[in-house]
Amino acid sequence: SAMSRSGATASSSGNNRMRIRAFPTAMDEAYVDQTLTMLQDAIKEIQRKNNGGLSFEELYRNAYTMVLHKHGEKLYNALKEVVREHLKGPIRKRVGGTMDDLFLETLNVAWSEHTTAMVMIRDIFMYMDRVYVEQQKCEPVYNLGIGIFRDEIVRQDRVSEHLKKVLLEMVAEERAGVTIKWSGIKSACAMLVALGIENKSVYEMDFEGPFLKETSEYYKAASQKFLMENCASVYVKKVENCIAEETDRAMRYLDKDTKNKLLQVLEDVLVSQHMQTVVDMENSGLKAMMRDDKIDDMRSLYLLLRRVNNGLNVMTTCMSEYLRSIGEKLVDEVEGVSKEGETVDAATAAARKDPVRFIQELIDLKDRFDHFLKDAFDNDASFKNKIQSDFEFFFNKNKRSPEFLSLYIDDKLKKGQKCLNDNEMESMLDRSMVLFRFLSEKDAFEKYYKQHVAKRLLLDKSVSDDAEKQMITKLKTECGCQFTQRLESMFKDKEIWGTLNVNFKDYCTNNPVGLQMDVGVRVLTAGIWPTQSAAPQCVLPDSCQAAFDHFKAYYTGAHNGRKITLNTLLGSADIKAIFYGATPNSDELSQQESEAGPSSRDTAPKRKEEHKILQVNTHTMILLMRFNIRPKFTFEQLKTDTQIPERDLQRCLQSLSMGKPTQRILSRKGKGKEIEDQDEFTVNDMFTSKLTRIRIQNIANKSETEPERKETRNKIDEDRKHEVEAAIVRIMKARKNLQHNDLVVEVTEQLQSRFKPDPQLIKMRIESLIEREYIKRSDDNHRIYQYQA
């Protein structure tokens, strides 16, 4: 009863006993007022931090009673009043009075005290919160208190403006390197956040927004300075540092949602705005980094630009420019397809790069960029794709790339090259396959590859059967069986040669016919090996013809029903040659002698005769054997006698008579640069050499001559016509009816692993098929084709 009814000044010292009173059935006005006042006083004590002597239960009960007796409104308003007065009065004075160094601390303290008080007050008035507030849908007690603080303190006397100013100044100081009391900012931010009650609008408006704006201005200026003073990699580092610093700041004392907004600002101002400049920076930008292999710099740049929209596009565009310029230069330097009527002078031709080196350089280039991709660009897919499309672009710019790639592999698989161990071989083949995948004319590659394999097998130049088979397997995996069928058949043929020759030798022993030579035979299955369309039928020397006939007898006897013909384009021969030295009967010599005077005849140099073994191809063998019949032949005579095709005969004669002195077996009497019908040829008896065994090389280009290239190209085009037609028929058979455009699309799709068919080519084949009545046009719509069974 000490606190209940008695007087205005209710003593509240240390009385915490629970009292049980009779429950009042009604409250009279006076009692209500009393209670209100009592409660208000209690609140004031709490606000003054004098709550030690108060009884929580009693206060709670009083509040409870008020609400129960339907005096909630009065209670609510009384509460509002006392809180407001306290803040309006002493607190505002306190805060408003210190616009100096202590301002922030003062404000933070005032807030802290206020929230502590409000917690206690809320607990006391909890019943009112649950019942009255709930019913009336007005502001709950705690929020009420927050709102009052906001309105009476923060939104008065330019407190919020001053607060903002102080906070931003502190941040600026810290950015300048000064140590600040950042816990003050943290408290202030927390306060602002709380002031928004259900959202962060107060915080955002009073602090965050301006903070972000200032940050943006600050870094805009800073970035300009960075750019002017630094190279690209240093700029990147500086930006990384700024981001780290600001992130730390945000985590230390800003609201957690500010961090991402802050990063957004930084990325925009420091990265997006300047990334093009940085990437393009002369002597230090991306191109320079790539040129100088600055992997770490590239990686930092990549990671930084990955943060922002479009950042990586800027990089890939730049990388692509750089890559393409290198690639195109490589492609231009190697010999290409000569244009109609273009004549290349010797100097330019010599300066053109060797195809094998060209491919090697491309492989090295790919390796280099793979390295970038892995170590700098984190195997990023967009970089990977860009690199790929760049390679496809410039590799296919040179129409001879398929041939060159095959020549490269040929070079590596040939004997006489540096020996590669198994790993190196595999690695080389794999790298070749990488380039192979870039080719758009894979069918052209197939043709050249077959030619080169055939040559290697026939001339026994292959360094390792295993390596050859490895490559074939890789091609098969990539392109399917059709690609490699013929190659595998060629190998099958080759594998029999050994046994074949042994058996033939036995046959010769058992059926001697007095052959004047040792014969080695290679049988090639027709249609499998790439040869010229019609192998010439030359006139063999009798001894050779006899040998061939003997083999034919053996073979057709052993394999009933098979036919064999001799292919003179592919064989070789070792022939014994005797060079008699000077012969006094030669016309020229006697001329000289008569000029010099009769006495010189006796002193004419007589050289010992030299015996040599010449390794030649079949045609050369045929023509040389003619000289056993008589000493001198004209070109025309040789043509008629041997029936060797003119161009080939010219080539053989050129290498024997006009080429290197080390193989000048014949002497030529003729005027022009080219061999003409009336030119005369004799054996060069003065021929001499340190070697006993001399291999006669024909002047042959490693890569194709222009006419050969044209022929191969024609073959490829012919094959393509058939492939396109086969595809059209296949598709029409399945679909029965198809629109023109759809047909073109499907044909292109089906053939894309081989080559890119020209739509005009497809059209022409369609027309041809219409003519041959495989398909026809629909009667109603000429755009639709129909399959004709």
Place this chain on the structure above:
Amino acid sequence: IKELFDKYANHPQDNQPGKIGPNGVSRLLDDLRLDAEDRKVLILAYKMGAQIMCEFSWDEWRKGMRDLKADSVKSLRSRLDKIDAGPKDSSQFKPLYQFAFTYGKNAGQRNLELSTALVYWKILFKDQFPLLPQWEEFMQTRSGKAVTKDTWNLLFDFATSIKPDLSDYDENGAWPVTLDDFVKWARTR
């Protein structure tokens, strides 16, 4: 009809017994007051299903006359006049046009000789195909290559659907390559 047939058949200067030969045809055309190059002559041949130029068999004659519902020179003439509408009447014209290809070419060959084609196009299209003179000029630059059936047929579609200024021609469409070449050639002039 038989009487009419006999009037022209077995002309003494012709060597086709039982048929109307070239001279007979000539007389017939005179009576019909038709020029040999008149489109109606072709229509007549078409209606008869004639196999060989300048020659009509009895079966063909009978078929044609029945189809045309004619029994005299006069009625024949008037019927031919009636149905000679030209390319605009595509249901009539299209089969006639396609017939002309087979009619005009040599039996053993697949394609139609250019010279014959040029004549027939003149007859068939008269002046109802504005690009015809250019087409003729173009075709003559092709070193006398014969005309395929597909090209022949599609020329009709071309003539009746493409604007004379070639603005609505699609090179990537289903037109035969010859027409593509023509359009390319014509556009550069």
